[in-house]
Amino acid sequence: MxxxxxxxxxxxxxxxxxxxxxxxxxxxxxxxxxxxxxxxxxxxxxxxxxxxxxxxxxxxxxxxxxxxxxxxxxxxxxxxxxxxxxxxxxxxxxxxxxxxxxxxxxxxxxxxxxxxxxxxxxxxxxxxxxxxxxxxxxxxxxxFRYDAIPGITAADSERIPHAWKAGDQTTILRRQLEAMPDGGVFVMVAPGNPFRCPPGPYERASMVAHYFKQEKPRSKIIILDNKENFSKQGLFMEGWEQHYGDMIEWVPSSRGGQVEEIDAANLTTISDGGFTEFKADVLNYIPPQxxxxxxxxxxxxxxxxxxxxxxxxxxxxxxxxxxxxxxxxxxxxxxxxxxxxxxxxxxxxxxxxxxxxxxxxLAPSTANTCYSLITPDHAISVAAVYAYTDGAMAGVEGSGGVSPAGAPASVRQMEAIYTKGWYDGITGDIWG
Ligand SMILES: Cc1cc2nc3c(=O)[nH]c(=O)nc-3n(C[C@H](O)[C@H](O)[C@H](O)COP(=O)(O)OP(=O)(O)OC[C@H]3O[C@@H](n4cnc5c(N)ncnc54)[C@H](O)[C@@H]3O)c2cc1C
Structure with a gap:
């Protein structure tokens, strides 16, 4: 490109x-x-x-x-x-x-x-x-809207990184994951819609699970979600079951996933009016935006x-x-x-x-593609084309779609290769 x-x-x-x-x-x-x-x-x-x-x-x-x-x-x-x-x-x-x-x-x-x-x-x-x-x-x-729930402020982001802007925050979260003992719990709090990169939290859980599987296989990942469903959900869950068994637990908003408060000092989330708590070894709070x-x-x-x-x-x-x-x-x-x-x-x-x-x-038409890795050799994607219609960018009927469910490993592997190709292509187009 x-x-x-x-x-x-x-x-x-x-x-x-x-x-x-x-x-x-x-x-x-x-x-x-x-x-x-x-x-x-x-x-x-x-x-x-x-x-x-x-x-x-x-x-x-x-x-x-x-x-x-x-x-x-x-x-x-x-x-x-x-x-x-x-x-x-x-x-x-x-x-x-x-x-x-x-x-x-x-x-x-x-x-x-x-x-x-x-x-x-x-x-x-x-x-x-x-x-x-x-x-x-x-x-x-x-x-970030750190005022959305009590108990946490922007000043806590060194100890409780969001890692939703890449750079130092990414490094901090990686170091915390490295320092976490085997058998520890990684808790991610995912925001409600709309937010930057809808599949991002679930790719993150996948990548952390990939790391844990090799280095800390007794560890657990809990995603507390402020939603009832998420992008490419069926494909993510299929991949999680295939590669990580029950290592990743996704908790939707109606089952205690909607975090109402954070006890930052104790790395603990509070939901269900105080009835449900999750204590983390590593807490990744991604605030509303x-x-x-x-x-x-x-x-x-x-x-x-x-x-x-x-x-x-x-x-x-x-x-x-x-x-x-x-x-x-x-x-x-x-x-x-x-x-x-x-x-x-x-x-x-x-x-x-x-x-x-x-x-x-001129009335524009645009596109979006989002690849997500579940393992380094297993990727899934979503793509769509949009056109300016009745005053807004609307999805073009019949365009795009998601990766097929139940596809063989060879298809997932090809998509992992396309993921890298997409990265090289888009960064070349932007900064090259
Ligand atoms: C974990 C994760 C994974 C993602 N994966 C994908 C993916 O696979 N595919 C995909 O398409 N998208 C992905 N995204 C989303 C993507 O990164 C963002 O949607 C995209 O970067 C938005 O571009 P932007 O220009 O709006 O903001 P940014 O890329 O964040 O750029 C904003 C820039 O503005 C600068 N800035 C801010 N304030 C000022 C100021 N006052 N003066 C001067 N400069 C300023 C900042 O320094 C920054 O460089 C992902 C996001 C996350 C968090």
Whole structure:
């Protein structure tokens, strides 16, 4: 995917289908003059922001694109569960901004945005800079609602890691799992919908079980879930039974899974009005989530937790000129995933490029694929195609689906190979 031409990309992810490919192709010459001098600032160099910056330069090479991101190394959440399972290292999930800067001409600024003024169209950074923008793309990921239940605060996240943003948190959780004695209990608290990466908690349980099976086979994994069902549930449960017996216990919200309080000092969860307690050796509390802090602070989520956008372009419904993509946005049927963020970034970049050329946006179509490893050689997946329909990104009937139930080991093994291929492809497309 790294060497995609604009036309090939549009064909592949199908933004607007055939009509869009033609329309965008025709639009290209006009943009060269009209986008000249326009300054687009992109906040956040993760899955959405890095893609947006790169594709803005591809669609409109004359555009001035600044990407603001605080870290020099971005660790992908995808693959972070493999690190927890012990068959990948942090280096394997590390990405940097060298290619965006040197190959694609993006101005990469290592800083953090502290304030956005939508009326003046300026951003301020922690480093003391103020920049003006013509258009702003915001992809700040997620923040956590530690106030959702009593007994735990953000200050506890060193001892009770969420590991829902990859990096130090991943390393902390891995070390705790390594230090846990055989026969210990790993308790994960999974959030209710919507949240970042719907299959993520269940892949995590699988990867931890893979590690325990080799190193600590008497140990137990309990998933306390704030839901009654979860993504790819049948396939996960089939794989768990096949590889891990009764090592993983999933507790839905109606059977005590809805955690109401945490006794952080004793690594204990409390549910059922105080009648049910689970004491953990390693506790992984994944809090409910909101749009990234800078989006919340700018009022882009209104009274809610996520940012409403015009799903044709991903321009904010609240502040014109600001495009919110990735996990922070409300994107119809699209899940909060890296693949979704990558596709939404291309929609926003195309809409801005067209606008700068005086062209109307085209109705987008996008895709999502999520692979999950149950063992390093057993993977399952879900895929879907979405199209802008009646004002929202809706699933296209008959597209996508999940891996077949009861498939032979050879099929699961091929999907494990595709998982790695997907990782290499998408990270090459985003940061390569
Ligand atoms: C365990 C796990 C497994 C996952 N597996 C998959 C998978 O297999 N496939 C998949 O598609 N998705 C997966 N995901 C989901 C995926 O990681 C996210 O959906 C995706 O990264 C969202 O992209 P984003 O751009 O919205 O946010 P992010 O990728 O989190 O990027 C946000 C960026 O914004 C920066 N930022 C935040 N605030 C500011 C600020 N004020 N100023 C400047 N920069 C700022 C941050 O530093 C960060 O780099 C997984 C997630 C988890 C937790």
């Amino acid at each position: 790294t060497n995609f031409s604009r036309r090939n990309f549009l064909k592949t992810v199908g933004i607007g289908g055939a009509a869009t490919v033609t329309g965008f192709g025709c639009a290209a010459p006009g943009r060269a003059t009209n986008a000249n001098g326009a300054h687009v600032v992109v906040v956040g160099g993760g899955s959405g922001g890095a893609t947006a910056a790169k594709y803005l330069k591809r669609f409109s090479p004359e555009m001035d694109v600044t990407l603001i991101e605080p870290t020099a190394t971005y660790y992908t959440c995808y693959g972070s569960n493999w690190v927890l399972g012990g068959h990948a290292q942090m280096d394997d999930i590390a990405q940097n901004y060298d290619a965006l800067q040197s190959r694609h001409g993006v101005n990469v600024v290592q800083d953090s945005v502290t304030e956005i003024d939508p009326a003046r169209r300026t951003v301020k950074t922690a480093g003391g800079d103020t920049m003006t923008y013509d258009r702003l793309i915001l992809s700040p990921g997620i923040d 909101t749009a990234g802090a800078i989006a919340m602070q700018t009022g882009l989520a209104g009274d809610g937790f996520w940012c409403p956008v015009d799903q044709m372009t991903f321009e904010s419904s609240i502040h014109p000129g600001i495009y919110v993509i990735g996990d922070s946005s409300v994107a119809g049927a699209m899940p909060k995933s890296g693949h979704s963020a990558n596709n939404q970034a291309k929609v926003a970049a195309a809409a801005i490029s067209r606008e700068m050329a005086g062209l109307e946006p």
